[in-house]
Amino acid sequence: MKLLRYFAAPLLILLAACSSEPKIDKSFPSANHDSRIQFVVMHYTSASLPRSLALLTHGEVSAHYLIGDNPPTLYQLVDENQRAWHAGESEWAGRTWLNSSSLGIEIVSPGYTDGPNGRVWYPYTEGQINSLIYLLKDIRSRYKIDPRSYVGHSDIAPLRKLDPGPLFPWKRLAQEGFGIWPDANEVARYKARFDVNLPSATWFQQQLAQLGYAVPQTGEFDVTTVHVIAAFQMHYRPERFDGRADAQSAAILQALNNMK
Structure with a gap:
């Protein structure tokens, strides 16, 4: 009997500890969250x-x-x-x-x-x-x-x-709603303005960053900025994506960033 009491006491303590384990209360779900997928x-x-x-x-x-x-x-x-x-x-x-x-x-x-006549x-x-x-x-x-x-x-x-x-x-x-695209009339209107006065490198970098691109704000058409302009052109003006900052590219950028 003494041996039984010797083992029973620790067992009772262990069972008491198990019964007191905390429970997770899920009755207060927060509205402050969104999906991982952005x-x-x-x-x-x-x-x-x-x-x-x-x-x-x-x-x-x-x-x-x-x-x-x-x-x-x-x-x-x-x-x-x-x-x-x-x-x-x-x-x-x-x-x-x-x-x-x-x-x-x-x-x-x-x-x-890539072939003898180009890409x-x-x-x-x-x-x-x-x-x-x-x-x-x-x-x-x-x-x-x-x-x-x-x-x-x-x-x-x-x-x-x-x-x-x-x-x-x-x-x-x-x-179909998967992406955005500029209005052609808006692009033509802005292009007429930019044909006369092409924006600076600083302007292009700011507008590209506003659209979403990661671009350095150096105020110069550096190598990285040229690559970013080319990527932007490939998306929105695929007929020519040479990375050169021109009036049409500026007009497309302006029209896109003015969209709500």
Whole structure:
């Protein structure tokens, strides 16, 4: 009996301790929060479908979604609650390292090839774009993403990346609510003014930063600023994206930043 009492006392203490473990009270949910997902970043894979799947599932990079080429099958590779490794060193609208706050969508495409007659860009298929719009509508049904926050890899990493390239249909996506696009009449009105008096490098840098681009405020058309201008042009004026600050680029920037 003494032996039983010897073991019983510590057991009773242990049970009492277990019964007093704190409980989590979930009866006061806060309204002060938002979704982790603030941006959607578009890419092309620069590879075939089998190679893309291999790289995105067993390589050093990943994406939440992949859109095939023929047929344009939609693949989910990473759960939306998880962080995919698609953006790398990046910045948009003051947010850095966008892997933590974005969804990444890869589209199977060779991107471009360089040949004796210059660079050749490969278009996306109609099926791929239809699949992309379907996917973006599905994403929008679950998250409140600002139209300005649908961006390309080249927008968030202009010194490193060119995807999704000049043939990506940004205007069409903007018409669906995924992005913004300037009014042509507004652009023409501003261009007439800027043809006479082209803004300074400081103006371009300030306007690009207001739109969301990470650009140095040096007051000069330095190498980084030229790359950022080229990325902006590829998105909004894909017929010429040489990085030169001209009246039309200034007019597009002004029209975009005046949009509400």
